[in-house]
Amino acid sequence: MxxxxxxxxxxxxxxxxxxxxxxxxxxxxxxxxxxxxxxxxxxxxxxGFNGTTQRADAGVDVQQATGHTLSIRFDSNVQPGMPWQFHPERPTQTVTVGAKSMAIFVARNMSDRPVTGTASFNVTPTQAGAYFTKIECFCFTQQTLQPGQEVRMPVLYYVDPKILADPDNKDTQEITLSYTFYPVEQGQKAG
Structure with a gap:
């Protein structure tokens, strides 16, 4: 057939x-x-993948790991062409693991016009990101600075004591928190 x-x-x-x-x-x-x-x-x-930090409320109760300290280094950058100066007031802090700490970053608009920016962040070493917890931060919030205006921006944070039991972080002596400010065009939403 x-x-x-x-x-x-x-x-x-x-x-x-x-x-x-x-x-x-x-x-x-x-x-x-x-x-x-x-x-x-x-x-x-x-x-905490890729250095992303954790978030907590201001009322969080954390147990300090007395005798265990880490060095926290602060890094600041602006996208090329953005007319801001941006830096930490103190480039490093030695903190007790589990203790709430505060860092201050300073931004200044060096141009003759208002400029709006937003900051992104990361933590290195990346495996420490799961334990670096921010309570208050200026990241992903649009900041508009008038010509010549300078602002101080706080970051409240702590390093979770669980980092001490993590074998991937047994050699971690220093954590770097890095911010980069990017310009935001009018009408554009941040992050």
Missing amino acids: ATLPPSPFDRARRNRRTFIAMIGVGLAMLGLGFASVPLYRIFCQQT
Whole structure:
């Protein structure tokens, strides 16, 4: 018995199904692309992945690890072309693990016009990010500085005592908290 070649109607129906399936795959990929940024941010905040710090409320009660100190180094940068000076008041602090501490960063608009910026951050070594906890921070908040204006911006933080039991951090003597300020165009939302 001979098989008949597919009819033009069958071929058109298969092509239509393939086209609809490809549109579905494309829309799914587009949706995943939009969802990936917030999902990645949530993942990083929960795990400390890639140097992302943890967050806590001001009323958090943390047990200090008396006799265990770490050096915290502060790094500050501005995107090239942004007319700000930005630096920590003190480039390093020695802190007791578990003790709440505060660092102050200073930003100054060196231009003759208002400039709005927002800061992103990271922690190195990256495995320490899961234990570096910020209580208050200026990061991801738009800051508008008028011409010549200087502001002091606090960061309240602590290093979770659980870092002492983590074998990946057994040699950690210093943690670096680094901020980079980027300009924000008018009408654009930060982070």
